[in-house]
Amino acid sequence: MTDCVFCKIVERKIPASVVYEDGETIAFMDIGAVNPGHTLVVAKPHVENVFGLDDTLAARLAQTTARVARAVQRAFQPPGMSVYQANGVPAGQTVMHYHVHVVPRWEKDGMDLVWPVKNPPREELAANAEKIKAALAAG
Ligand code: 5GP
Ligand code: ZN
Numbered sequence: 001m002t003d004c005v006f007c008k009i010v011e012r013k014i015p016a017s018v019v020y021e022d023g024e025t026i027a028f029m030d031i032g033a034v035n036p037g038h039t040l041v042v043a044k045p046h047v048e049n050v051f052g053l054d055d056t057l058a059a060r061l062a063q064t065t066a067r068v069a070r071a072v073q074r075a076f077q078p079p080g081m082s083v084y085q086a087n088g089v090p091a092g093q094t095v096m097h098y099h100v101h102v103v104p105r106w107e108k109d110g111m112d113l114v115w116p117v118k119n120p121p122r123e124e125l126a127a128n129a130e131k132i133k134a135a136l137a138a139g
Contacts, residue, residue: 010044069081
């Protein structure tokens with residue numbers, strides 16, 4: 001994709017501080033780093049979001065994410081780490097090329113994810129589980 005900023009980084013058309021790459025994945029420092037060590041793990045092919053990942057690419061991304069998270073932990077020694085991934089504008093995605101945020105976390109670092117717990121009734125959870133199981137069975 002010619003106007004995709006992450007494709008441009010993959011193709012080395014714009015600079016980035018790359019920490020790791022292999023055939024399918026690349027990891028570099030987030031330009032807007034929330035905390036020191038904030039790293040993005042990115043699919044090399046232009047895949048917009050999680051729905052476009054095949055099993056092989058999903059596995060490679062999970063492997064790179066875990067590897068980078070261990071390295072960030074070793075390098076920065078934070079007491080916490082958020083591994084965060086957004087799909088679509090309502091979820092907060094701003095760059096439409098699949099990426100995972102690896103963010104070292106400290107107490108009161110200002111990064112807030114509001115999590116409005118609804119505690120739905122047991123029957124609702126069971127009904128929702130059936131919907132997902134049917135979708136999984138359909139492929
Ligand atoms: P999203 O909001 O889609 O989950 O995250 C996109 C991230 O990409 C943001 O945290 C933003 O700082 C980062 N970003 C956007 N443009 C660039 C860029 O040109 N270079 C780098 N290294 N990061 C970028
Ligand atoms: Zn792209």
